[in-house]
Amino acid sequence: MSRVPAQLRTSLAALVLLIGAGGGAIYVDEAATREAKQNAYIQAVAADPEVSDAIRIAMVMASFYESSNRHIGTPYVDKLGKGQPLTVCNGLTGPDVVAGRFYSAAECYRLEKRRYVYYEVAAKRLLTYWGSYDPFQQATFLDFLHNKGEGNFGTSTMLRKANAGDWAGACRENxxxxxxxxxxxxxxxxxxxxxxxxxxxICTDWRLK
Incomplete structure (x- = not known):
């Protein structure tokens, strides 16, 4: 039985269809996929020619993990986060988040995209075999950087195993x-x-190429 929630599988399938990628390894209900394809955030991610497939996948993953694919435009206090940070959009914290301000879906995407481009630069620098990974594998590393930070990734067993050529072992660290x-x-x-x-x-079994 898959450990990937149905809603996330549906969203990723919709993204794959929108970007015209191959694969076909994700089975979901067609009606649900049509509905997901109408999600404005997924459409924005798929339509941006400036980002890689790995970034697209990672951003859709975070949209599910952080807000269940619902845009959150008003900052809130993440009571379960370390330090209970002021948070908005799909898990954004830091100086870009201003209390009392409303963030549109377009602005959330712009801020998130900037950060994911940075994550990808960091991943390429840290991961010896980055170029050999499938976009789904790459996306899980980007999601780790988004959720746990570069400091945690840089000292992790996940990184050590990946750079030793044990990509499967690195995936199992998640x-x-x-x-x-x-x-x-x-x-x-x-x-x-x-x-x-x-x-x-996703890291172990899913493939886009």
Whole structure:
């Protein structure tokens, strides 16, 4: 049984169809796929010629993980995040997030795209075999950088295994990153467990090429 939630499978299938990529390895309900293709965020990601397929996939993944594919335009406090950061769009934090301001879907995409371009630059620098990975594999590394940060990635067993040529072992590290800090205590969080399990499967089994 797949560990990738049905809604995420549907969104990724819609993206693959919109960008005209090959594959066909993702089976979802056709009616659901049509609905997902109408999602404005997925359309924006698919239509941008300036980003790689890996970035497109990673951004759609984050849209599901962070907001269940619903655009969030008003900043909120992430009470489960480290330091409870002010957050908006699909998990954006930092100086770009201003309390009380409304962020349109287009502005969210612009801010998120800028960050994912940076993640890709970092991934290419850190991962010895980056160019040999399928876009789905690359996307899981980008999602890790978005969710856990470059510092955690740079010291991770995931990176060490990947650069030793053990890409399958690197993929299997994803489910281990399932903890967050709750009231000062490291705790397994269901959302992070779901993200890790799904990314582990996507990294190991899914292919676009």
């Amino acid at each position: 489910p281990r990153w399932n903890k967050g800090t709750v009231k000062g205590v490291s705790t397994v969080l269901p959302g992070l467990q779901l993200r890790g399990d799904a990314n582990g499967e």
